[in-house]
Amino acid sequence: MARHFGLADLPDTLPIFPISEALLLPRGRLPLNVFEPRYLAMFDDALKTGRRLVGMIQPAGDGDPPALRDVGCAGRIVSFSETEDGRYLVVLAGICRFSPAEELDGFTPYRRVRPDWSRWRRDLGPQEADDGFDRPKFLFLLKRYFSAAGLSTDWDSLKEADEEMLVNSLAMLCPFSAEEKQALLEAEMLGDRRASLIALMEFAIASHGEDGSLQ
Incomplete structure (x- = not known):
């Protein structure tokens, strides 16, 4: 229990x-x-x-x-x-x-x-919500990041996961550097962590020669 x-x-x-x-x-x-x-x-x-x-x-x-x-x-x-x-x-x-x-x-x-x-x-306290979370845009960027990084996942489960589990699981599992993972840990709120995660994925995509900006 x-x-x-x-x-x-x-x-x-x-x-x-x-x-x-x-x-x-x-x-x-x-x-x-x-x-x-x-x-x-x-x-x-x-x-x-x-x-x-x-x-x-x-x-x-x-x-x-x-x-x-x-x-x-x-x-x-x-x-x-x-x-x-x-x-x-x-x-x-x-x-x-x-x-x-x-x-x-x-x-x-x-x-x-x-x-x-x-x-x-x-x-x-209770599980955090992220009122600014746009799941379709986030998953679109995530697919591009996974493609650039050579990663795979169960996309159906990501579509169903709540925003805290999705953002935090990706922050923990994605192959970011020690400095980047520390920044994700120290993000005060879930929305801050999501914004940092987006920035890291955009940077990774751009480093592979593609514009990763999430508009």
């Missing part, structure tokens, strides 16, 4: 999984293949808690350890299995974005932060 989180349910300490180009958004689903011992330990520990939360955040730079981006997203472990060779196959459900206010010292092999949830509390 799905668990609903309020602001008071979110923890003061959050284990983090810093992976470049891995994007999780509120109410999105992110599959993970976990094999490093420190992160196997992190998921073991997270599964022992009632919340089962892990913070997905992109690293910034090449330091050791690398600095962290300004915004990440906490996900709840909703599916878990172990392979014969000891890997964990995990699915995270996006709960709420956070800003890492402070990195915490400790004896765990993985990194932990004190998350600031306050800016992103709207993530805990």
Whole structure:
């Protein structure tokens, strides 16, 4: 049964999984293949808690350890299995974005932060609507982008998906750069993310020698 989180349910300490180009958004689903011992330990520990939360955040730079981006997203472990060779196959459900206010010292092999949830509390509310969403124009551009990028999809399912699921799923799954995925994560509202997604697709189409402008 799905668990609903309020602001008071979110923890003061959050284990983090810093992976470049891995994007999780509120109410999105992110599959993970976990094999490093420190992160196997992190998921073991997270599964022992009632919340089962892990913070997905992109690293910034090449330091050791690398600095962290300004915004990440906490996900709840909703599916878990172990392979014969000891890997964990995990699915995270996006709960709420956070800003890492402070990195915490400790004896765990993985990194932990004190998350600031306050800016992103709207993530805990109902599914977002996008009143400016024009599905036919958006899907027309999307087909051109997929053609330029050599991608395929189930177009019938995209025609039926609600705007939040459609925009967020594409933001998570399309092969954008780490910087581009971070911009999509930090978009305040669904309409902002949709506008950024359109701009990224138009740029990708134009880079293949075609005018991708969505008028």
